[in-house]
Amino acid sequence: TYLEEEMVRDLQRCSYRKDLYQKMNKVDPEAPTEQEHRQAGVTKVRYMQWREMISSTATLGFRIEGITMDNGVVLKDFKQTRTKEQIIATLIRFTDGCPLILKAYENRLNAIKEALLQSPFFRCHE
Numbered sequence: 303t304y305l306e307e308e309m310v311r312d313l314q315r316c317s318y319r320k321d322l323y324q325k326m327n328k329v330d331p332e333a334p335t336e337q338e339h340r341q342a343g344v345t346k347v348r349y350m351q352w353r354e355m356i357s358s359t360a361t362l363g364f365r366i367e368g369i370t371m372d373n374g375v376v377l378k379d380f381k382q383t384r385t386k387e388q389i390i391a392t393l394i395r396f397t398d399g400c401p402l403i404l405k406a407y408e409n410r411l412n413a414i415k416e417a418l419l420q421s422p423f424f425r426c427h428e
Contacts, residue, residue, distance in 0.1 A: 323349075357382065358386075362386065366380040366389065371396070380392065
């Protein structure tokens with residue numbers, strides 16, 4: 303989560319963060335600009351915008367951060383899962399393709415969507 307006030311403050315300070323540069327560079331070494339490579343740092347604003355663009359956040363409004371499989375294995379490599387097809391494939395894998403579970407997820411997501419569409423708070427904030 304990144305508040306608008308934080309973005310304004312970050313842009314004014316222009317503080318470059320090495321930790322965010324390293325995260326970005328690890329996922330895609332071509333993502334940082336030449337200047338960011340020289341500084342070995344990116345601003346939080348730049349990192350957050352990049353992260354939204356490479357994931358499903360920009361197109362679908364959400365992203366998968368991680369899932370725990372029924373055998374206890376935790377999967378976290380979803381940074382570049384961005385298309386509807388990739389999300390569906392991930393959900394099918396997570397549910398082992400069980401139609402009842404998939405339908406339950408679909409119903410729950412639709413209920414959340416409907417609640418957000420009716421929410422005065424949500425309309426004013428995103």
